[in-house]
Amino acid sequence: MRTCHVVSLALAIALSPLFADTVELTSGETLVGAxxxxxxxxxxxxxxEGEERFPRDEVRxxxxxxxxxxxxxxxxxxxxxxxxxxxxxxxxxxxxxxxxKGSEAARTKAWEAFSAFERSARLQAAQSAADDGVSLxxxxxxxxxxxxxxxxxxxxxxxxxxxARDAAHAAAAQLDPERAREAYVSVMRDDGLSAxxxxxxxxxxxxxxxxRALRQVEALVLHLQQEVKTALAEAKASRTxxxxxxxGNTALPVELPEVRLISLSSSQRMLVIxxxxxxxxxxxxxxxxxxxxxxxxxxx
Numbered sequence: 001m002r003t004c005h006v007v008s009l010a011l012a013i014a015l016s017p018l019f020a021d022t023v024e025l026t027s028g029e030t031l032v033g034a035x036x037x038x039x040x041x042x043x044x045x046x047x048x049e050g051e052e053r054f055p056r057d058e059v060r061x062x063x064x065x066x067x068x069x070x071x072x073x074x075x076x077x078x079x080x081x082x083x084x085x086x087x088x089x090x091x092x093x094x095x096x097x098x099x100x101k102g103s104e105a106a107r108t109k110a111w112e113a114f115s116a117f118e119r120s121a122r123l124q125a126a127q128s129a130a131d132d133g134v135s136l137x138x139x140x141x142x143x144x145x146x147x148x149x150x151x152x153x154x155x156x157x158x159x160x161x162x163x164a165r166d167a168a169h170a171a172a173a174q175l176d177p178e179r180a181r182e183a184y185v186s187v188m189r190d191d192g193l194s195a196x197x198x199x200x201x202x203x204x205x206x207x208x209x210x211x212r213a214l215r216q217v218e219a220l221v222l223h224l225q226q227e228v229k230t231a232l233a234e235a236k237a238s239r240t241x242x243x244x245x246x247x248g249n250t251a252l253p254v255e256l257p258e259v260r261l262i263s264l265s266s267s268q269r270m271l272v273i274x275x276x277x278x279x280x281x282x283x284x285x286x287x288x289x290x291x292x293x294x295x296x297x298x299x300x
Contacts, residue, residue, distance in 0.1 A: 021033065021034065021035045021045070021062050021063065021064055022062065022063055022064075023035070023043065023045055023054070023059060023061075023062040024059075024060045024061045024062065025054065025058055025059060025060060026057070026058050026059070026060050027058070031045070031047055032047075032069070033045045033046050033047035033048070033052075033069065033073075033077075034046045034069050034073050034074055034076075034077035035062065035077070036051065036077050036080045036081045036084055037080075037081045037084045037085060038118070039084070039088060039117075039118050039121070040056075040116055040117055040118040041055065041056060042054055042055050042056055043056065043059050043062065044080070044081075044084060046073060046076060046077040046080060051080060085120065085121070085124070088117060088118070088120075088121035089120075089121045089124035089125045089128065090125075091117070091121075092114055092117040092121040092122055092124070092125035093125035093126075093128055093129055093134075095110050095111075095113040095114035095117075096110075096114045096122075096125050096126065096129055096135050096138060096139060096142070097129065097134055097135050098110035099111040099114055099135070099138060100135040100137070100138045119146070122142060122146075123142070123143065123146060123148050123151055124151075125139075126138075126139040126140075126142035126143050126146075126148075126151070127139075127143065127148075127151040127154060127155060130143065130151075130155045130159060130164050130168060131154070131155055131158060131159050131160060131164070132160055133159070133160055133161040133163070133164050136161070136163065136164050136167070140152075140155075140164075140167050140168060140171060143155075143168075143171065144171045144175070147175055149172050149175050149176045149179050149180070150179075150183075152168045152169075152171050152172035152175070153168070153169075153172050153179075153180060153183045153184075155168035156168040156169040156172060156180075156200070156204060157187060157197050157200050157201060157204075158197065165200065169204045169207065173204075173207070173208060177208060177210065180204070180208060181205070181208055181210045181212065181213055183201075184201040184202075184204050184205045184208070184213070185201075185205065185213050185216045187200075187201035188201040188202050188205065188216070188217070188220060188280075189216060189219075189220060195272045195275070195276055198276060199275065199276060199279055202217075202276070202279045202280055202283050203279065203283075205217065205283050205287075206282065206283040206286045206287075209286060209287065209290040210287070210290065211287050211288075211290040211291065211292055213287060214284070214287040214288065214290075217280055217283050217284050217287060218284055220280050221277065221280045221281055221284055224273055224276055224277040224280060225277065227273050228270070228273055228274065228277065231269055231270045231273060232270070
């Protein structure tokens with residue numbers, strides 16, 4: 001994987017920019033700036049002199065400061081922090097990929113290099129690799145061992161390969177089944193998300209067989225059934241237009257190019273709605289047959 005939204009799970013893992021900090025170096029020097037991010041190797045700080053990098057062994061401590069750092073400096077530090085996080089995750093992903101192929105010595109060296117990155121970079125790299133199906137087994141191992149439920153749920157919904165989605169779902173459900181259920185229900189109900197994401201979330205809910213999601217799935221079925229009726233009515237209405245005959249307005253069927261386009265669009269929308277509805281009804285049936293949570297074993 002938060003709110004219940006997987007996309008807000010959104011999952012994105014990055015170095016959090018920390019603003020207006022006082023940094024004390026082992027040399028005794030103290031400086032004030034906007035901390036860009038802290039990696040396993042160094043502390044990156046935006047000062048009046050620009051972006052500076054201090055190796056960790058040269059930093060004694062750093063803490064929030066009330067001294068002035070301009071808003072523009074804070075915004076620039078945030079931007080640089082995002083860029084740094086992306087770079088670190090990209091480098092970590094490269095080492096993770098190398099750790100899954102080649103000789104044992106080469107894999108060991110690559111794994112050690114990957115493991116030296118800060119946790120946020122490792123998790124973001126593993127999620128990205130799993131999404132794309134690159135070094136899938138190793139990437140999912142990283143996420144599972146770190147108990148990173150949200151990133152696993154991100155892969156379960158957004159992964160390019162079904163193998164990755166199913167494996168990520170299984171791992172997330174094992175680590176935190178309640179979190180998985182909440183996230184899938186949230187995605188399933190969100191009209192603003194793609195039909196593909198909602199379809200996948202429904203499938204994972206069916207695999208969970210957690211009866212507590214039944215009420216939400218039933219509500220979705222009713223909603224989609226109403227959408228089908230609305231789409232049918234809109235398609236029918238689009239095939240008539242008002243025309244003037246002897247001073248009177250009469251609705252007659254017409255076949256204008258615009259109408260054909262509307263019909264095509266309506267047909268595509270109908271196919272999507274019906275596919276979601278079929279999946280929702282299938283999951284509804286599964287959940288109705290599922291045992292109540294907490295029911296005695298013999299009742300199951």
